[in-house]
Amino acid sequence: MIYNRLATGDALQMDATVLYALHIDGGPVTHAIEQTPSPYNTYLHPGLTPTPICTVSPSALAAVLHAPPGPWMYFEVIDRAGDEKFSRTFAEQLAAEALAAKRGL
Structure with missing residues (x-):
């Protein structure tokens, strides 16, 4: 899904990235939060964030490398x-x- 969004140039619109920008650990993302100006806000900025937002586990990397096409x-x-x-x-x-x-x- 992320590969597909990146390929089309669509914004990823990932809650985790905008919550990271606001230093919020989970919770609902409101329309106001979606409008937060930050390079980490993937509701406003297409593509990836400027830096990683967390440490990636080996299982998460394996999931990305072996994601089924769709x-x-x-x-x-x-x-x-x-x-x-x-x-x-x-x-x-x-x-x-x-x-x-x-x-x-």
Whole structure:
């Protein structure tokens, strides 16, 4: 999904990057937070952040190196176990966001 967003030049829109810029450890990202001016805000700036935002584990690196190809452009954590829903279209993403909200996320 990240490869696909980078290839199209779309903003990554990753919550973790804008929360990093604000020194916030998790939580919901509001529209106001999405508008925070920072080079780490991937809602406003396409591409990668200027520097890494965390230490990457070996398992995370392996996941990137062996990610299955696919048409996905979005993802959403949909339950407290950390399960994710990958979507091709923005409409599918909105449905995943609604499911997450229904489940209290």
